[in-house]
Amino acid sequence: MSACKTLIQAWVSSCTECNLRRLNSRTSLSSLFLPLLPPRFLSLRSPPGYVSLGVSRKQYSRCASTQLAVSEYATELPLDEQLSDEFDNKDTVEQILNKTDDVTTFMKMERRPEGESRFSDSSRWFPYLDEFRAGDAVLNSDQVLESVDSYIMESRKSRFEDAVRNRSYAVCLVVEGLSDFGNVSAVFRSADALGIQSLHVVSCNSSKRYRENRHVSMGAEKWLDIELWDSTKECFEVLKSRGYRIATTHLGMDAVSVHDMDWTCPTAIVVGNEKRGISDEALSLSDLHCSIPMKGMVDSFNVSVAAGILMYHAVCDRNSRMGSHGDLTQVESKILLAEFSLRHSRSALSIAHEYAKRKLKPTPKL
Known part of the structure; x- marks a missing residue:
């Protein structure tokens, strides 16, 4: 089992290093890693700047020496797909x-x-x-x-x-x-x-x-x-x-x-x-x-x-x-739903602020 684990880790490390060398600034993380590894090596619960692929942090740090701006891709993802959201809190x-x-x-x-x-x-x-x-x-x-x-x-x-x-x-x-x-x-x-x-x-x-x-x-x-x-x-x-x-x-x-x-x-x-x-x-x-x-x-x-x-x-x-434990009125339900949406991610607060600037700014007089 130990020998098998060592072999798998070596394969993962070599594949990752090889592909990182070919990675340019527009390549998505999912297109790079998903074809390489079976599902059991993938994890969406990784802290910022660290992708869990069944390899150690030391191995990943060696791979990350190439020009890979993880944060650049995180900002392009929808709120649900940002790997850093859970660890920002x-x-x-x-x-x-x-x-x-x-x-x-x-x-x-x-x-x-x-x-x-x-x-x-x-x-x-x-x-x-x-x-x-x-x-x-x-x-x-x-x-x-x-x-x-x-x-x-x-x-x-x-x-x-x-x-x-x-x-x-x-x-x-x-x-x-x-x-x-x-x-x-x-x-x-x-x-x-x-x-x-x-x-x-x-x-x-x-x-x-x-x-x-x-x-x-x-x-x-x-x-x-x-x-x-x-x-x-x-x-x-x-x-x-x-x-x-x-x-x-x-x-x-x-x-x-x-x-x-x-x-x-x-x-x-x-x-x-x-x-x-x-x-x-x-x-x-x-x-x-x-x-x-x-x-x-x-x-x-x-x-x-x-x-x-x-x-x-x-x-x-x-x-x-x-007949039901939940008893919020329609107005209360909508307010609590908005509250949950804002708690969903720290990015949600920034988005709401930007929306307010764009949507509610005064119309210039002609």
């Missing part, structure tokens, strides 16, 4: 949770002021205005979608539309004092998969590193609305002003089974620290306590598992009562 969950300002980098459309908590035709919180500020200009969601339409593949747009159709702000999740970034990442991933768009993190401990668990979230944090809070009291006060009831997970005599709750009512689910659980402050400030029935010898779930079960049950209950 250096925001990890650890960085997000340790730096409050970093959270806003994910939110592109203008946020609704706290005092103005709801649309007139909606009974629950929706955070965005129909505005995107592009320099001195302001684009609405229709204009944002028009600006990036030709740069996003149809399959990707269909994925966005399906996700938005199943999104809701009526159920949100609050994680209080989690110190394990792996657990936080798992919660983010479950929330995205189940259509829970809004997450709140209270006083996260920054003593542990996230890099070891980066694969856990699978980039879900990029598509969620994450808000950070310094105190439980402040978080709960804002959530109540937005129309949420606060349901903390607790194994007390007054706890209501999750099976007996009506999840069509706007609800903020609160899960606590891995060791200490929900704080006394959170318990006293909450509107009700809920519990997950357990039949085994232990009396608790892992916090990320508990959060996943609660969110899953909430979604199932809403589906049975309402």
Whole structure:
């Protein structure tokens, strides 16, 4: 096996070097490499300036000494095909949770002021205005979608539309004092998969590193609305002003089974620290306590598992009562679709800004 691997690597290296010598400034990367290698050697998850072909970085560096401007080709590709997009985003969950300002980098459309908590035709919180500020200009969601339409593949747009159709702000999740970034990442991933768009993190401990668990979230944090809070009291006060009831997970005599709750009512689910659980402050400030029935010898779930079960049950209950978990209005859906389109790639922001300059510049007077 070792000899076979060495032989394959030598063949790849020789073929790559040979073809790079023949490469001129107009040759596409796909036409060079695709005919040479079987699919298992190709990877679209390569960082900028590095193409994964089953060869080592050292081998590639030797090949890259020829005049090959990878960035030149990347700018010519549609947003979905730019290899650098995934690696341009250096925001990890650890960085997000340790730096409050970093959270806003994910939110592109203008946020609704706290005092103005709801649309007139909606009974629950929706955070965005129909505005995107592009320099001195302001684009609405229709204009944002028009600006990036030709740069996003149809399959990707269909994925966005399906996700938005199943999104809701009526159920949100609050994680209080989690110190394990792996657990936080798992919660983010479950929330995205189940259509829970809004997450709140209270006083996260920054003593542990996230890099070891980066694969856990699978980039879900990029598509969620994450808000950070310094105190439980402040978080709960804002959530109540937005129309949420606060349901903390607790194994007390007054706890209501999750099976007996009506999840069509706007609800903020609160899960606590891995060791200490929900704080006394959170318990006293909450509107009700809920519990997950357990039949085994232990009396608790892992916090990320508990959060996943609660969110899953909430979604199932809403589906049975309402026919669908997703409940955004047509206007809200279009705004969130524009938000996803802008989050899709850093290039999308530049494209929207250029669109604003071109489309909305004043017409010169004759």
